[in-house]
Amino acid sequence: MGLIGILLGLGLLVWFAYRGWSVLLLAPLAALIAALLSGEPLLASWTQTFMGSAASFVGQFFPLFLLGALFGKLMEDSGSVSAIAEFMTAKLGAQRAILAVVLAGAIVTYGGVSLFVALFVLAPMAQALFRTADIPRRLMAPAIALGTFTFTMMALPGTPAIQNAIPMPFFGTTPFAAPGLGIVASAIMLGFGLWWLARVETSARRAGEGFGGGTVNADLDDPVLRERASTAHAFDPAEIAHGHQSVERPSIALAALPLGLVISVNLLMSFVLLPRLDFGFLAEERWGGIPLSAVSGVWSVAVALIVAILATLALNWRRLPKLRETMDAGANASVLPIFSVASLVGFGAVVAALPAFALVRDWVLSIEGGPLVSLAVAVNILAALTGSASGGLTIALDALGPVFLERAGALGIEPSLLHRVAVMSAGTLDSLPHSGAVVTLLAVCGVTPRESYLDIVMVAIVGALVALVAVIGLGSVFGSF
Structure with missing residues (x-):
């Protein structure tokens, strides 16, 4: 009955979350169902196990959620994100529209701007470029996904994405874990994605397919969209409409400087x-009673974001006339x-505490290929089921992180390699149709899953899986580098 309870609780969580029910309600309910069928005490499972794990996640990572959302909102309202997008448009032009969209998305997200902030700036830019170049509208979403969902979130060394921060307390690593492998993986994802999009564009031109009609669109008050989006990335899209965006744009140098500070200060703090x-x-x-390695990664990213926020304020003071509204919106976002991700983590903690979970753990650890392969499978499955890279990653590491670390150590596998494999695994199957990021992206671009989802799969899932296999292969032969 215990295993049935785990499967039933997980099934209900996935089913109702996909239909827009709040994870804040679903996760404890699903956890209590699993505990009930396992004969565990319900109130203790909720208040001690569920809430204890959820509170621990909030305690560890709320500074990064808060600072990241605040930085993204300041960059948006100051016009800095738009300035970078316009600069890429002017430099590359309509003849390289896809490349311009991909690189603009990569620059702003690698520099610490939230995915959802980037989406609402990149979509109008992509629409203008694609219409001028007469590139099919359906390729807007996969081009944006390639620049924002993939290598800048999970592979580039030092990325401030929350997914890259989550393994640090578990493995004692830094945001720059396995930098060489991260660069190789990034090159694979970017190269594969650009090749695929160029192939589809060429095929469409031969078939006489042009841009078509429609416009960018998204209902930010749609509760289903908001619930899905809030478990996918660290920014509540409803706050996009709040604050006051400047009509004046900073120069490209001033716009890009805070992004550079995020990476450089992060590097300086870490090493x-x-x-x-x-x-x-x-x-x-x-x-x-902890070692420095348990908090140094989070501290490095937090200080980098604080410095970038202060720089953004200093450089754009006159372009932020309603600063309090902007700051409030960023904090609220x-x-x-x-709390959505923390609820998923609480659910995972209750499941991991059940006696029947030993069967799941033994199955995962028995997967052939060693700890790197079993770690990749476990994180992929959980990210796919929850539709959340951060939620799936934390659940897996909470339940099995110490075991993976012990087994890897016995085989001479460095924690930095575990870190990179875990983060990349979280960023692959999290882009299934129920993913909040995918739902939001399609809505913003004004396209349907039938029109664009296959190409999103190729650039955000297939390319990422190819890169993950390459990293596991290279890491198994050469170790972490």
Whole structure:
């Protein structure tokens, strides 16, 4: 009955979440159903196991959700994201419309701007470029997905994406874990995605298919869209409409400077400042009795975002006339996503505590290919089921992270390699049709799944899986680099 309870709870969670029910309600309900059929105490499972794990996730990662959403909103309202998009448009032009959209998305998301902020800026830019170049409208969504969903979220060294931060406390790693493998994976994803989109564009031109009609569109108040989106990435799309966006654009240098600061300060904190300072006090009980490695990654990203926020304010003070509204919107945008993901994490904690979970754990660990393969399978499955890269990743690491780390250590596999494989695994099957990011992207671009989803699969799932296989293969032979 215990295994049936796990499967039933997970099935109900996935089924109703796909239909727009709030994960804040569904996750504890699904956890209690699983606990009930396993004969576990219900109230203790809810208040001690579920809430304890959810609260731990909020305690660890809320600074990154808050700072990331705030930085994204400031970059949007100051006109900086639009300035970067317009610069790429002017430099590459309509003849390289797909490349311009992909690179613009990659620049802003690698620099720390939230995916959903980027979507609402990139979609109008893509529409104008694709209409001028007469490229089929259905390719807008996959082009944006390639630049925002893939290599900048899970592979490029130092990316401030929350998915890249989640493994750090588990493995004692930094945001720059396995940088060489991350660059190789990024090149594979970008190259494969551009090849596929060029192939489809050429085929469409031969068939006489042009841009077509329609316009960018998204109902930000749609509760189904909002619920799905909030479990997918660290920004509540309903807050996009709040604040006040400047009509004046900063120069490209001023617009790009905060993005550069995110990466450079992150690098400086990870490899220069934090390792040289004395944090022995963390061993004291009042500070958690933890090593520096348990918090250094989160601290590095947090400080980088703080510096970038201050720089954005200083450089764009006159372009932010309603600063309080912008700051409020940015802060509010972080709340629903982190509690949605924390609820998924709480559900995973209850399931992992059930006696029947031993069967699931043994099955995962028995997968041939070693800990890298079993880790990739576990994270992929959970990210696919939850439609959330961050939720699936945290559930897997909460339940099995220490076991993977122990087995990898026995085989001489470095934690940085586990980190990179885990993050890349979270960013593959999270792009299934029920993913909040996919639903939002299609809505913003004004296209249907039938028109664009196959191409999204190729650039965001197939290309990512090819890169993941390459990283596992290279890491197994050469180790982490």
